[in-house]
Amino acid sequence: MSLARALALAAAAACCTGAFATEHVVTQKAKAFSTKKLSLKVGDSIKFVNEDPFSHNVFSLSDAKSFDLGSYGQGGSKSIVFDKPGTVEVECAVHPDMKLIVEVQK
Template sequence: MRMWCIQAACAAFLVAGGASAIAAEHVVLQKGKAFSTKKISVKLGDSVKFVNEDPFSHNVFSLSDAKSFDLGSYGQGGAKSITLDKPGTVEVECAVHPDMKLVIEVSK
């Protein structure tokens, strides 16, 4: 009986501890030569998925210190993701459409 209680307590601890460590995925749509939002706030370890709903290609990139990346070009129906692994401000743009801008605030 005592062994079962210890196992149950350990399992409860692992489940509770694991639940708070789960990263979230945020989806940002690309439609009408615009991001679906101008600014989002995420937690460290979260990911942002960019989904192209336009009938032409987009190229999402950032030169920010908090996250520098270039997802390359992808067409309608395509999606690419990034994981935010450093706190700070990430300024995102589209190389194809320079008016497309998004700010991601990454907090601990």
């Protein structure tokens, strides 16, 4: 196998395994997300970390990404991968004033 072919295969394998995806961290503290708006690329994920002394339940009913991470307490975290472009409105089922807009780009 030629070196060029081997490099091409290695690059293709890396691309398909999400080697270029980024994990963004959003904390939850004082009944608020650490940011109100976040831009990311398809394949990226958000890790939600609960720094409050009570539970949170992160969810979205958006067409671009619908999910419910369930309830988790202080020190807990949950992650979600965003697999298609669009605007995702993220909320907390326990604290309705907690809102985050995620813009997922190609």
